[in-house]
Amino acid sequence: MNNCKKIITFICLLFICFVFCATFVKAADICDDATVKLIIRNSDKKFIPNISFEIYEQIKDADGNPKYGGKITSGKISSVLGYAIVKFKPTIGKYAIKIWDKNSSVGEFWFFNDINVGCGGSVEVTEYLSGIHLILRDAESNLRKNKEFSLYTQRYDADGKPIKEKKDLVAKFNTLEAGEITAYVADSSHFLSKQGGDYIFSATGINGGEFIYYDINIKDKETTELTYVFSDILFTVKDSKNIAFPSNTKIEIYKQDLDYNGDKIFGDHIKDIYTDDKGASVFEYPEGAYAAKIKGGDGKYQYFWDLEMNDQARNEIELKTGGDYETGEGACENKSKLSLVVKNYNGDYIPGINFELYEQNLDANGLPKEGAKITSGKIDQLGKGEALFNPDPRKAYALKAYDKNSNVGEYWFFDGIKFLCEADKKIEKHLSAINVILRDGDGSLRKNQKFSLYTQKLDFDGNPIKEKKDLVSSSLVTSEKGTAVIYVSGDHPHNKNKKGKYVFAATGNNKADFIEYGIGVSGNQDTEFEYTFSDIVFEVKNAANEPLADANLEIYEQSKDSRGNNVLGKSIVKIKTNKNGEGALEYAAGAYAVKIKDDVGNYFTFWDVNIKNRERVNKKITTGLVKINVKEETGDSLPQGTTISIYSMTKDNDYYYKNKNIKSAKIAANGYLTVSLAPSPYLFVVKSGKSEYGRAIYAEDGKITNATIKIIPDNNIDSLSKFKISPPKTAKSMAERLKGYILLQVESKGEAWYVDENTKSRYYMKDGAAAYQMMRKFGLGITNNNLSKIPIGIDDRFEDCDQDGDGLPDKMEEAIGADTNNSDSDGDGYLDGEEARNGYNPLGKGKMAIDNNLTETVKGKILLQVESRGEAWYLNPKDGKRYYMKDGDSAYQIMRFLSLGITNSDLEKIETKILQ
Numbered sequence: 001m002n003n004c005k006k007i008i009t010f011i012c013l014l015f016i017c018f019v020f021c022a023t024f025v026k027a028a029d030i031c032d033d034a035t036v037k038l039i040i041r042n043s044d045k046k047f048i049p050n051i052s053f054e055i056y057e058q059i060k061d062a063d064g065n066p067k068y069g070g071k072i073t074s075g076k077i078s079s080v081l082g083y084a085i086v087k088f089k090p091t092i093g094k095y096a097i098k099i100w101d102k103n104s105s106v107g108e109f110w111f112f113n114d115i116n117v118g119c120g121g122s123v124e125v126t127e128y129l130s131g132i133h134l135i136l137r138d139a140e141s142n143l144r145k146n147k148e149f150s151l152y153t154q155r156y157d158a159d160g161k162p163i164k165e166k167k168d169l170v171a172k173f174n175t176l177e178a179g180e181i182t183a184y185v186a187d188s189s190h191f192l193s194k195q196g197g198d199y200i201f202s203a204t205g206i207n208g209g210e211f212i213y214y215d216i217n218i219k220d221k222e223t224t225e226l227t228y229v230f231s232d233i234l235f236t237v238k239d240s241k242n243i244a245f246p247s248n249t250k251i252e253i254y255k256q257d258l259d260y261n262g263d264k265i266f267g268d269h270i271k272d273i274y275t276d277d278k279g280a281s282v283f284e285y286p287e288g289a290y291a292a293k294i295k296g297g298d299g300k301y302q303y304f305w306d307l308e309m310n311d312q313a314r315n316e317i318e319l320k321t322g323g324d325y326e327t328g329e330g331a332c333e334n335k336s337k338l339s340l341v342v343k344n345y346n347g348d349y350i351p352g353i354n355f356e357l358y359e360q361n362l363d364a365n366g367l368p369k370e371g372a373k374i375t376s377g378k379i380d381q382l383g384k385g386e387a388l389f390n391p392d393p394r395k396a397y398a399l400k401a402y403d404k405n406s407n408v409g410e411y412w413f414f415d416g417i418k419f420l421c422e423a424d425k426k427i428e429k430h431l432s433a434i435n436v437i438l439r440d441g442d443g444s445l446r447k448n449q450k451f452s453l454y455t456q457k458l459d460f461d462g463n464p465i466k467e468k469k470d471l472v473s474s475s476l477v478t479s480e481k482g483t484a485v486i487y488v489s490g491d492h493p494h495n496k497n498k499k500g501k502y503v504f505a506a507t508g509n510n511k512a513d514f515i516e517y518g519i520g521v522s523g524n525q526d527t528e529f530e531y532t533f534s535d536i537v538f539e540v541k542n543a544a545n546e547p548l549a550d551a552n553l554e555i556y557e558q559s560k561d562s563r564g565n566n567v568l569g570k571s572i573v574k575i576k577t578n579k580n581g582e583g584a585l586e587y588a589a590g591a592y593a594v595k596i597k598d599d600v601g602n603y604f605t606f607w608d609v610n611i612k613n614r615e616r617v618n619k620k621i622t623t624g625l626v627k628i629n630v631k632e633e634t635g636d637s638l639p640q641g642t643t644i645s646i647y648s649m650t651k652d653n654d655y656y657y658k659n660k661n662i663k664s665a666k667i668a669a670n671g672y673l674t675v676s677l678a679p680s681p682y683l684f685v686v687k688s689g690k691s692e693y694g695r696a697i698y699a700e701d702g703k704i705t706n707a708t709i710k711i712i713p714d715n716n717i718d719s720l721s722k723f724k725i726s727p728p729k730t731a732k733s734m735a736e737r738l739k740g741y742i743l744l745q746v747e748s749k750g751e752a753w754y755v756d757e758n759t760k761s762r763y764y765m766k767d768g769a770a771a772y773q774m775m776r777k778f779g780l781g782i783t784n785n786n787l788s789k790i791p792i793g794i795d796d797r798f799e800d801c802d803q804d805g806d807g808l809p810d811k812m813e814e815a816i817g818a819d820t821n822n823s824d825s826d827g828d829g830y831l832d833g834e835e836a837r838n839g840y841n842p843l844g845k846g847k848m849a850i851d852n853n854l855t856e857t858v859k860g861k862i863l864l865q866v867e868s869r870g871e872a873w874y875l876n877p878k879d880g881k882r883y884y885m886k887d888g889d890s891a892y893q894i895m896r897f898l899s900l901g902i903t904n905s906d907l908e909k910i911e912t913k914i915l916q
Helices: 002-029 734-738 768-778 810-816 832-837 852-857 888-897
Strands: 034-041 052-060 066-076 083-088 094-100 109-116 122-128 131-137 148-153 169-174 180-183 198-205 208-217 223-229 232-238 250-258 264-274 280-284 288-295 301-309 314-320 336-343 354-362 368-378 384-389 397-402 411-417 425-430 434-439 450-455 471-477 483-486 501-507 513-520 527-532 535-542 552-560 566-576 582-586 590-597 603-611 616-623 625-631 643-652 655-666 673-675 681-688 691-698 704-710 742-745 752-755 762-764 779-782 862-865 872-876 881-885 900-902
Touching (some): 066 083, 066 109, 232 301, 250 280, 264 280, 336 397, 397 425, 434 450, 535 603, 552 603, 590 616, 603 616, 625 691, 655 681
Parallel strands (some): 034 122, 779 862
Antiparallel strands (some): 034 083, 250 288, 501 513, 535 582, 552 590, 643 681, 742 752, 752 762
16 A cells, blocks of 8 residues: 555656656746846945946856856946846846946956846846045146046055056046046955955146056945145246346256265256246146256356155245346347248149248147247248248247148148247248049049048047038139149147048039048158049840830939838939930939839839949849730730720739729730839720720739730629739848858958848958857857757867867867767767767767757857857858857857858848947
């Protein structure tokens, strides 16, 4: 009796286990996205906008400590909502979060054990960030606005002294108009190493020098307050009678060093500063001891030692000379002549160039900059220009030259030009230029074409833009030679906002805007810019290969609706074909649609009419035809002149019915009515006696549709007659046919593209990093059970570590559960690689249980093992086998090996998208 109870209990347990396992496998096969809502707050519990984050798989190291694994997703906190929501296919239960303000690898925050979510689950996570609130001031307590500074994580040398290294730079910051900023950086508890947590402030002063502040301590969830003052010395220069030196007296500042005997000497020269009209001047520099020289009116120097700069404070020092000050020379009494010769890089003189002379000063970073404008002039027809002025031999001068615009594209020469009184100076300069050559689509020179030139700037995302304020000139024009020369500079010597990049803009025929970015100009040579106004030449014929003369082509911009379907955009222009059925359109590069009316007023619409930048495109367009003849019951054709009526049709419950009469036409001498009809259902009707006979057809695009109406009872129709016809099957688009494939651009540089099945768009696979991004973006979760039903692919061209020499790379063996140290994991006498290649199970008996339907369904997809560590496989649509991709680099190699060659023309039929 007891044995019976035990047996019954055992059977029940088996049944429960079976039901549970079946349910688990079914649930595991379908894994819905997990949702994470992330909120980032500061120590005041206010949300922090625009903070970046990444979510990683959370794993453990050998000591059981949490670490990050593969990257899952990323995002940025909304500046409006104060949070971010991300969705992803969960691979494991716990996830780590990396959060940063400016730098993803220095000063970043790591949070573990805060996200625990599975399939279809959602979680809200709030993290609090520590930070540094910095206020910068000068020694007079004025806010230091728009000041750039740097933050570093602090390291220590072998003696335990704090140091900063270039690799430890968190970021460069700017106080902007507020004179303050908060930088969000992690304390040691949120470092991966759990060590450190102190930071270093570094900034360059107005007079140069590096101001450094060490040991800025950060505490978890707190904001450290730091007000930093830039130290300076206020010098006042007076003579022995306590009379202040005049303005512009030069004070030469040096580091103070000691020689071998311990005597004070001048070290490196730091900067020259000049007094104001009260004999005072401020020198801002880091803490230390300095020395100075001052030259009196007699030309002799007086030396000053032990000029102490106090940390974060102002020190006021009076420099008193031993004698009376004697006024030295200033501006010369007599004028000097500046002679300027300007040539191009062929050595030819350039007339008409404007020039201006400025005092040359130094900016806060010690770089040359223009001061007051002194004089100006213009180069004459002989290539020479002159200007007279009273120079100051104590000063240096800078030269500006320009062709069209004094503020955009101008040349600056900070040569520190010096003049002696009553001495003239001759200067020769070579100017860079853009030699513009414009052509029509057929290669003919574009003469007397107006165009504009801009300096190029970049938007926030790094894309080139042109703005009105950056216009060099809008009145440029090619000559009768079809060329123009514009003199513009390369990169500004010091101003990073003035780059030698330019933008060409012109209005062509049909009021089309043509723009070309990225015209680079070097400072020591000319740039050749040859531009072709893109156009397209249409050859329009009907399906009988007859040219359509005088046909109206209506051109539209082509766009997409929310489902990715082509839709008509803005109407651009109408053109008419000539007697040969040819027509041309000059327009900017892009995708367009063409509409042509048929014989009843309906439209043929031709999509994906692409105009290529700076090229001529030849496009053939073929309209459809319908040929109808009518035969008696005897088989004889009805005579010429017989009227055939054409009706539109309406559809109801899979049947078509006669609708409106849209045209009546007569049979021609050849026994046929030939009519141009756009794709649609039509009913052709002929009267014989008091009866009507008809034939319904569906006109095809680009083809001749032939049909015969027989005068027989079966074709007798009335107003209630219904017809069963089907639209012609359309050929699959290039994207539809090649979805899931890796395409190799064989006519170019071998660029690789992946065609995503969902978007039907191609994505550029630049390198391993891009391949890894694709693995995560396009990956489809799959259970281990289903994955085992898909054949394994092995490509010998891909080399990887194989410890046991069984023909399977170690990483692939780990992914399928084979033994990396045993060449025959199941002990059946066959190598694991040999079994996998031939469709046998390397982990057990017999062949692998292949599911052809499943394999067909997921061809071309990237599969992720959601029940393991998210291992990625690419299912090659050509052979139906899965190929293991251990990381981004291997994915890049494997996907290129399995690629399909494609021509440029076919590739252009697939829309391009960019990975976000």
